[in-house]
Amino acid sequence: MAKMDRETAEQQADITRLLLHHIQAPLTGTLYVRGVLPVPAPPEAIRIVTGPADAYISGHLTAYEIPLQTNDAVVTAYDITGILRTLNASTHTYSSDHVGRLMGMSLIQVDPTSVETASPTADDNAFTILRTLVHPFTGEHPDPRLRGFLFLDQDRLRLYLDTEDRTGVIAADVRPSGAVTALLSALPSLITEEERMSEDSTDPHCTHVLDLTSW
Structure with a gap:
C-alpha cells in the first residue's frame, strides 16, 4: 500500500x-x-x-x-x-x-x-x-481494521474492513440480531475465504462483498 x-x-x-x-x-x-x-x-x-x-x-x-x-x-x-x-x-x-x-x-x-x-x-x-x-489510543489497529460501516436495513449492517495481507477494502454484511460474539470471533478468518466473496457494482467503497447474514 x-x-x-x-x-x-x-x-x-x-x-x-x-x-x-x-x-x-x-x-x-x-x-x-x-x-x-x-x-x-x-x-x-x-x-x-x-x-x-x-x-x-x-x-x-x-x-x-x-x-x-x-x-x-x-x-x-x-x-x-x-x-x-x-x-x-x-x-x-x-x-x-x-x-x-x-x-x-x-x-x-x-x-x-x-x-x-x-x-x-x-x-x-x-x-x-x-x-x-x-480506551487509550495506542497507535495500533486491530486486524481486520474497521474503515467504515453503513446501516443497509433494519437487520443488515455493512462493515468496511481491511487486513494487513490484502489490498483494498472488503465489505462484510452482518446481522446485528444474530450470534454477535461468535461472529466477531470468526470474522478474521471468514473475510479471507475467497469463495464467499462477490461484487456489488452499486457500492464504490469496497472491492468485494461477503454476505455473512446467515452465518
Whole structure:
C-alpha cells in the first residue's frame, strides 16, 4: 500500500472509531450517524451518512463527502462533528455541482473551509475524557481494521474492513440480531475465504462483498 493510501486508511479508521458513539447519541437534534464510508484514494476523503435513528439506506439518509485535509491541516472526527452540526443547524444551500446521488442517497460535497465549525459541547469533552481513560489510543489497529460501516436495513449492517495481507477494502454484511460474539470471533478468518466473496457494482467503497447474514 502506498504511503498516501496508508495514511488515508489510517485516518478513515480513526474517524470511524471516534464517530461510532453517534449511532446512539445524536449529532444534533434527531440527526444520527448512520454510516461512515471510506472513499478510495484519490481523492483523500470520507463520506459521513446521517439521518434519523431508525433510517436505513432505502431512504431519509444523506451522505456528506468531506476532504481529509484542507490548507495543509488534517481534518479530524471532531472537525467533522462540528461541520455537520453547523450544516444541519442552518439553511446552508449547495450548488447543483456539489449535490449528487450515491447508493440511493443524496451525496453532498462539502468544502470545510466554507463552513464555520461548531465548537465541541461540554458533553463532547466529557465523553472524550472518559473514552480516553477507558480506551487509550495506542497507535495500533486491530486486524481486520474497521474503515467504515453503513446501516443497509433494519437487520443488515455493512462493515468496511481491511487486513494487513490484502489490498483494498472488503465489505462484510452482518446481522446485528444474530450470534454477535461468535461472529466477531470468526470474522478474521471468514473475510479471507475467497469463495464467499462477490461484487456489488452499486457500492464504490469496497472491492468485494461477503454476505455473512446467515452465518
